[in-house]
Amino acid sequence: xxxxxxxxxxxxxxxxxxxxxxxxxxxxxxxxxxxxxxxxxxxxxxxxxxxxxxxxxxxxxxxxxxxxxxxxxxxxxxxxxxxxxxxxxxxxxxxxxxxxxxxxxxxxxxxxxxxxxxxxxxxxxxxxxxxxxxxxxxxxxxxxxxxxxxxxxxxxxxxxxxxxxxxxxxxxxxxxxxxxxxxxxxxxxxxxxxxxxxxxxxxxxxxxxxxxxxxxxxxxxxxxxxxxxxxxxxxxxxxxxxxxxxxxxxxxxxxxxxxxxxxxxxxxx
Amino acid sequence: xxxxxxxxxxxxxxxxxxxxxxxxxxxxxxxxxxxxxxxxxxxxxxxxxxxxxxxxxxxxxxxxxxxxxxxxxxxxxxxxxxxxxxxxxxxxxxxxxxxxxxxxxxxxxxxxxxxxxxxxxxxxxxxxxxxxxxxxxxxxxxxxxxxxxxxxxxxxxxxxxxxxxxxxxxxxxxxxxxxxxxxxxxxxxxxxxxxxxxxxxxxxxxxxxxxxxxxxxxxxxxxxxxxxxxxxxxxxxxxxxxxxxxxxxxxxxxxxxxxxxxxxxxxxxxxxxxxxxxxxxxxxxxxxxx
Numbered sequence: 001x002x003x004x005x006x007x008x009x010x011x012x013x014x015x016x017x018x019x020x021x022x023x024x025x026x027x028x029x030x031x032x033x034x035x036x037x038x039x040x041x042x043x044x045x046x047x048x049x050x051x052x053x054x055x056x057x058x059x060x061x062x063x064x065x066x067x068x069x070x071x072x073x074x075x076x077x078x079x080x081x082x083x084x085x086x087x088x089x090x091x092x093x094x095x096x097x098x099x100x101x102x103x104x105x106x107x108x109x110x111x112x113x114x115x116x117x118x119x120x121x122x123x124x125x126x127x128x129x130x131x132x133x134x135x136x137x138x139x140x141x142x143x144x145x146x147x148x149x150x151x152x153x154x155x156x157x158x159x160x161x162x163x164x165x166x167x168x169x170x171x172x173x174x175x176x177x178x179x180x181x182x183x184x185x186x187x188x189x190x191x192x193x194x195x196x197x198x199x200x201x202x203x204x205x206x207x208x209x210x211x212x213x214x215x216x217x218x219x220x221x222x223x224x225x226x227x228x229x230x231x232x233x234x235x236x237x238x239x240x241x242x243x244x245x246x247x248x249x250x251x252x253x254x255x256x257x258x259x260x261x262x263x264x265x266x267x268x269x
Numbered sequence: 270x271x272x273x274x275x276x277x278x279x280x281x282x283x284x285x286x287x288x289x290x291x292x293x294x295x296x297x298x299x300x301x302x303x304x305x306x307x308x309x310x311x312x313x314x315x316x317x318x319x320x321x322x323x324x325x326x327x328x329x330x331x332x333x334x335x336x337x338x339x340x341x342x343x344x345x346x347x348x349x350x351x352x353x354x355x356x357x358x359x360x361x362x363x364x365x366x367x368x369x370x371x372x373x374x375x376x377x378x379x380x381x382x383x384x385x386x387x388x389x390x391x392x393x394x395x396x397x398x399x400x401x402x403x404x405x406x407x408x409x410x411x412x413x414x415x416x417x418x419x420x421x422x423x424x425x426x427x428x429x430x431x432x433x434x435x436x437x438x439x440x441x442x443x444x445x446x447x448x449x450x451x452x453x454x455x456x457x458x459x460x461x462x463x464x465x466x467x468x469x470x471x472x473x474x475x476x477x478x479x480x481x482x483x484x485x486x487x488x489x490x491x492x493x494x495x496x497x498x499x500x501x502x503x504x505x506x507x508x509x510x511x512x513x514x515x516x517x518x519x520x521x522x523x524x525x526x527x528x529x530x531x532x533x534x535x536x537x538x539x540x541x542x543x544x545x546x547x548x549x550x551x552x553x554x555x556x557x558x559x
Contacts, residue, residue, distance in 0.1 A: 002372075004368065004371040004372065008368055012357075012359075103355065103357075103358070104353070104355035105355055105356060105357055106321075107321060107349075107351050107355070108351075108355070108356060108369075108411075110319075110321055111319050111321065111344060111347070111349040111351075112344060112369070112372040113341045113342070113343075113344040113345040113372055113373065114341055114344075114372065115340065115341045118341075262323065264282070264321075264322040264323060265316070265321045265322060267312055267313075267316060
């Protein structure tokens with residue numbers, strides 16, 4: 001790990017981290033501000049929801065959520081948090097080494113006396129640090145919003161912590177898989193289409209797998225690995241799926257190192 | 270001691286050729302010119318030596334160490350100026366240079382100031398605001414600021430105005446006097462002739478010739494054009510003349526040997542115009558491949 005690369009990478013991403021954190025703050029705070037209204041009209045609300053097509057309710061996990069409880073309501077909005085986090089982490093993963101190549105600065109960095117694995121490790125840690133800042137903001141805003149709007153309603157702190165901690169594993173997954181894909185394709189010209197594709201792709205897979213019942217798709221999408229409805233229902237992670245998630249993350253990182261160390265840096269042309 | 274030893278180095282990008290079976294040595298303290306047309310494999314060779322790309326077969330050693338096994342260690346003493354310079358657009362020149370310096374264990378602040386004064390580089394501008402020539406200057410300063418033992422210059426003069434080129438050549442000569450070995454790639458024969466002791470000529474991925482610059486010049490053809498009234502082509506039938514053509518009262522030929530023989534012939538006739546010039550690189554290559 002090279003502290004100068006770490007510092008450079010972290011500072012480069014600072015603005016992006018600020019924008020994502022700000023957006024997530026708005027999302028969580030405004031969404032959760034609606035909770036008192038939902039909770040007071042719970043009976044009405046649940047009846048209203050039951051009129052939606054069943055498939056739609058399943059796709060959003062609404063069939064298993066009770067919007068009148070703190071965690072039930074939070075888990076609904078958490079789906080959108082997960083989506084944002086997936087896209088942000090995907091962005092950093094896809095861009096981690098490919099941006100140096102598309103902006104042609106790879107020659108500068110890699111002709112310095114650092115090894116490829118040092119470069120990779122420093123960049124990964126810097127991106128993870130950036131993501132952790134965003135995760136920290138999510139924790140903070142969640143606790144503040146719940147304290148402000150829950151009224152007299154109780155909730156289980158342990159389950160909430162479990163839900164929030166899944167953000168970090170979620171980020172690691174999308175960063176690593178993004179990085180791995182960026183090193184398997186020939187050249188990444190623009191990062192955003194890839195990360196949007198990966199983020200929404202995984203989300204849609206999870207939604208479909210809900211509608212069609214148990215399908216193998218849920219094995220590869222983190223939206224299933226960390227299904228908020230499941231976590232709240234059982235006060236626990238779905239352990240085999242979480243282990244599978246960690247396995248995919250580690251495998252993606254392994255492949256990334258292996259590919260990057262052997263990679264021919266494309267010349268300017 | 271040979272600073273660079275390349276033996277049977279081959280690089281294919283998939284199926285397309287990079288370089289084929291290149292072998293050459295560069296000795297400590299020399300300025301080695303590496304010339305060839307675009308796409309001949311000059312940059313490929315340099316990028317292999319910097320381990321930016323990995324060889325298909327063969328090996329290369331720099332400072333006596335294998336480039337694939339000891340890349341980071343070797344690069345401590347290498348300065349590299351790429352042919353196209355690209356840096357982090359959002360950064361200021363000074364920040365980029367500091368970032369670059371941070372990779373080496375030296376306090377390079379003094380050297381950085383000296384170099385940017387010589388190259389008239391403004392330190393507080395953003396990289397994105399710089400012209401191509403100014404970016405090249407940033408490249409020169411960042412390539413030299415850690416006082417490397419070996420310099421790779423890949424077509425370094427492109428984008429520099431003549432005055433800056435001059436300063437740059439002086440700078441390289443000065444570095445060389447201090448014992449720095451220089452690997453200078455170019456497709457302009459003139460600048461290689463001005464600077465280098467020895468040259469390697471590469472064409473279509475293969476080394477065509479490695480020789481002392483003097484031998485190359487001695488063996489070299491001159492391109493001569495004579496315009497005169499009532500010109501007799503037969504009069505120029507000298508040993509060493511080739512490709513003789515007459516075109517609308519103008520005589521074109523290549524000459525190899527003692528140029529005085531040609532000058533005597535010319536002085537014997539009333540000419541309207543004479544030019545004697547270096548053949549272009551392409552014409553020299555024609556010579557090597559005849």
